[in-house]
Amino acid sequence: MTETLGLAHHARAFPEKPALVMGDARFTYGALNARVNRLARALRHAGIGRGDAVGAVLHNGCEWFELLNAAGKLGAQLVPIGYRLKAPEIAYMIADSGATLVVGAGDLHDEIDRACAHLRWSDDARLWVVGDGTPWRGRAYETMLAAESDAEPENALIGGGLNVMMYTSGTTGRPKGIDRAVDPAEAHLTLTSIAALWELDADDVHLVAGPLYHTAPVSYGQIHLLIGGTVVLMPRFDAAEALRLIARHGVTNTFMVPTHFARILQLDHATRRRYDLTSVKLVLHAAAPCPVHIKRGIIDVFPPGTITEFYGASESGFTKITAEEWLRKPGSVGRPWPGYEVKVLDAEGNACAPGEVGLVYVKAPRMDFRYRAADDKTRSAFRDGFFTAGDLGYLDGDGYLFIADRRTDLIITGGANVYPAEVEGVLMAHPQVADVAVIGVPDAEMGKSVLAVVELRTGERASADDIIAFARRDLAHYKCPRRVEFVHQLPREPQGKVKKHELVKRYGGGA
Numbered sequence: 001m002t003e004t005l006g007l008a009h010h011a012r013a014f015p016e017k018p019a020l021v022m023g024d025a026r027f028t029y030g031a032l033n034a035r036v037n038r039l040a041r042a043l044r045h046a047g048i049g050r051g052d053a054v055g056a057v058l059h060n061g062c063e064w065f066e067l068l069n070a071a072g073k074l075g076a077q078l079v080p081i082g083y084r085l086k087a088p089e090i091a092y093m094i095a096d097s098g099a100t101l102v103v104g105a106g107d108l109h110d111e112i113d114r115a116c117a118h119l120r121w122s123d124d125a126r127l128w129v130v131g132d133g134t135p136w137r138g139r140a141y142e143t144m145l146a147a148e149s150d151a152e153p154e155n156a157l158i159g160g161g162l163n164v165m166m167y168t169s170g171t172t173g174r175p176k177g178i179d180r181a182v183d184p185a186e187a188h189l190t191l192t193s194i195a196a197l198w199e200l201d202a203d204d205v206h207l208v209a210g211p212l213y214h215t216a217p218v219s220y221g222q223i224h225l226l227i228g229g230t231v232v233l234m235p236r237f238d239a240a241e242a243l244r245l246i247a248r249h250g251v252t253n254t255f256m257v258p259t260h261f262a263r264i265l266q267l268d269h270a271t272r273r274r275y276d277l278t279s280v281k282l283v284l285h286a287a288a289p290c291p292v293h294i295k296r297g298i299i300d301v302f303p304p305g306t307i308t309e310f311y312g313a314s315e316s317g318f319t320k321i322t323a324e325e326w327l328r329k330p331g332s333v334g335r336p337w338p339g340y341e342v343k344v345l346d347a348e349g350n351a352c353a354p355g356e357v358g359l360v361y362v363k364a365p366r367m368d369f370r371y372r373a374a375d376d377k378t379r380s381a382f383r384d385g386f387f388t389a390g391d392l393g394y395l396d397g398d399g400y401l402f403i404a405d406r407r408t409d410l411i412i413t414g415g416a417n418v419y420p421a422e423v424e425g426v427l428m429a430h431p432q433v434a435d436v437a438v439i440g441v442p443d444a445e446m447g448k449s450v451l452a453v454v455e456l457r458t459g460e461r462a463s464a465d466d467i468i469a470f471a472r473r474d475l476a477h478y479k480c481p482r483r484v485e486f487v488h489q490l491p492r493e494p495q496g497k498v499k500k501h502e503l504v505k506r507y508g509g510g511a
Contacts, residue, residue, distance in 0.1 A: 005188055006160035007033040007069055008152060010228045019225060020062045021249065022233035027062060029228070034150035039070035041148040046101055046125065050075030053165060055099035056213075057081045057090060057108055060235050063130050063141065064212040067103060068222060072163045072187065073156040079165045079177075080213035084476035087114030095119060096372065097165050097177050103141060106131025113137070160226040161187020165372070166215050168314040174422060177372035178314055190366055191223045194317070197337060198282060198308075200253065202228035205279075207245055207254040209237050210415065215314045216286060220255045239263040240271055247275040253282040257415030258290040261298040262445050277302055286310045286317075287415035288447045289403065292330050299323050309333060311401065313389040315369060318342060318362045319401050332400040333393075339365045341386070344395055349383060352394065357404045360393045361386035409500065411440030413448050418479045423471065427452060427481075430470045432460040435490055437498045438481070441508040452481035453503050455490050 007029060010017070015030030027035070048054060054071055056078055058064060064080075071078045079097040081090055083105060090111060094102060104112045106129050113136075116127065127138030134140065167175035180187075195201075206224040208231060210217040221231045232249050234242065237260055245251065264272070283298075283306050290309065299307050307323040311333035319342060321334025336342045343351060344358040352358040363386045370378045381387055390410075393403040411418040420438035427436045435455040440448035452471075456462060464484035471480040485507060491499040 005192070005226055006158045007036055007225065008156070008158070010225075014228070017228070018230045020065060020231050020233065022060075022062060022235070025062065032062075032066070032225075035145060036066050036069045036073070037150045037152055037156075038145040038148040039066050040073045040153045040156065042144040043070055043076070043101070044074060044153060045148075046144075048074055048076050048101060052076045053079050053097045053099040055079045055081055055094050055097065055102040057083055057085075057102065057104040057112060058130060058212075059083055059105050060208065060212050060233055061130070062233070063103065064218065065221060065225060065231070068162075068164065068218070069160065069225070072158075072161055073153055075157055075163075077163050077165045079167075080218065082211070082213045082476060083108055084478060085111070086474045086476060087111045087118060088474050089476065090115035091118035092174060093167055093177075097167075101126050101128065103128045103130060104138075105129075106133075106135055109136050158188065160191070160222070161189075162191055162219055162222055163187050164215075164218065166314045168417065175419070176374050176377060178369050179372040180369045188226055191219065191226050193365075194219070195223050195227050197320075198253070198284070200224065200227060200229065204229040204252045204281075205249055206231050207242065207249075207251045208233045209242055209254055209256050209260055211236075214287075214415070216255050216284075220253075220284070237263070239267050243267075243272065243275040243277065246277055246280060250279040252279055253284070254280075255284045255286075257285060257287045258294055259288070259414040259446055261285065261290065261294050264301060265294065265297045266445075272301060280306050283307050284310060286312060288412040291447070295326065295330075299327075310337075311403065315387065315389065316362065316364045316367060318360075318364075321400070325400075329396070329398075329400050332396070332402050334401060335399050336362070337364075342395070342401055343386065344393060344401075345383070354397045355394055357392055357394045359388050360391045360401065360403070361388045363387070409439075411438075411448050411450055413440070413443070413450060413478060414446045416478055418450055423450065423452070423475060423479055423481070426471055426474050427454070427467065430462070430467065432456050432462040433467075434458075434460075435498075437490055437500055437503055439500055439503050439508065441483070441504070443482075449482045450480065451483045451485065451507055453485050453487055453490065453507070455487055 010029040011033035016028050019029045019032045020027040056067055068078050079099050081093050124138045128141045129135035129138045130141045165177045167177050208217050208221045212218045224231050232245055280302050283302050310317050310320040312318045319334040319336050341363040343361050346352055346358045367387055391403055393401055409420050423438045424436050434457045437453045439451050441451045443449035467484045468481055491502045
């Protein structure tokens with residue numbers, strides 16, 4: 001089967017077929033594989049080989065898939081780093097992952113420069129810059145490719161797997177790298193099983209609507225390149241533009257988050273009806289709980305039976321539910337994928353009865369990963385071969401899973417994870433702040449938004465704008481509070497822990 005997968009095969013079998021489309025740029029499989037080969041050779045000459053890591057701080061663009069597949073041919077890993085992150089966050093992920101080379105966007109030079117300073121990187125050969133013109137420092141990405149041959153690299157692996165080290169923080173603390181132990185020669189297996197699950201094939205046209213530093217957008221884009229489909233990239237999400245691209249390119253499937261749905265539903269009916277969406281066969285969504293009214297609304301926008309939800313984490317997918325099933329079981333995230341098992345356990349590890357809330361555990365055919373430099377967290381995430389992402393939920397009498405609390409304390413805003421402990425750590429450095437608690441509160445568009453409840457030092461003053469501006473110095477904007485409330489004293493348990501459930505009830509309308 002592997003002989004019919006990956007860019008090298010597709011470049012030989014159908015070199016003129018469109019592989020990647022973004023705006024006016026269009027790469028056929030032949031052209032894309034040639035660029036990937038040049039990049040793989042350049043990376044090898046820079047010292048990148050099997051087991052090494054390459055960081056990427058980029059906007060959505062074809063370079064993501066060039067890097068992913070070039071690293072795959074060498075047996076290396078790509079470390080996606082959000083372009084909205086600030087220098088300390090970027091530096092942490094580079095250092096923690098062990099990346100020895102970073103490819104960054106030219107217009108992100110301020111934060112990348114600061115990150116290099118944090119890392120004490122002075123060697124410009126370790127930074128390659130994507131963008132027009134001469135880079136402010138480092139090496140120009142296109143110059144590095146131009147110096148190489150487009151012939152297949154010696155001893156190249158098939159490539160086409162998801163050879164990425166994604167970062168996730170679970171419920172608390174700094175992000176953890178998901179280091180997959182799979183043999184690079186078998187890295188395609190997970191993606192081909194997902195393609196089979198959704199019945200995807202080479203005739204499919206996939207729209208990438210989300211940022212490629214997130215797991216699902218890059219995974220589903222890579223799946224389609226692996227099986228020989230066509231991938232249409234959006235630089236950034238715009239609801240009307242998404243519908244226009246679907247109609248123009250005959251998009252057959254896409255992955256979105258509930259925030260995307262909300263923005264599509266905000267379009268007027270005339271705009272929504274302007275575009276022919278009949279080519280769509282599958283719209284997957286996940287990453288955040290979808291409000292019932294938004295789910296019902298989006299089911300009516302796309303062709304019947306196309307909206308399908310799945311529940312999972314960066315580590316793995318777990319369950320799925322079709323629109324038809326969901327209408328019978330509103331709020332459910334479905335039943336396990338084929339070959340997967342789901343169970344809900346109480347604090348003592350006993351199976352919960354139907355309807356009883358407990359910790360959700362999943363057993364998957366391939367769950368061969370570890371959290372980088374965090375063996376204790378890896379061990380604590382497993383029980384008797386079952387993995388938990390830390391979510392609370394329950395199974396009903398028919399075996400459908402319902403999530404009761406999506407990772408205690410974790411805030412999911414617009415499909416992106418925000419870790420309260422990280423935001424609190426930054427805000428505690430504010431000179432006027434004595435203590436702070438960060439919670440998520442309902443937001444009609446984003447699902448949840450970030451709220452900081454601040455206790456000021458005695459006699460000190462600060463405004464909400466001061467607090468937000470302070471956070472934005474070192475945190476990506478989506479992690480920063482959109483709202484700040486000041487209290488004389490934070491409510492605490494007898495042992496000193498802040499009663500966040502009281503704050504959620506007070507400021508979140510009881511949600």
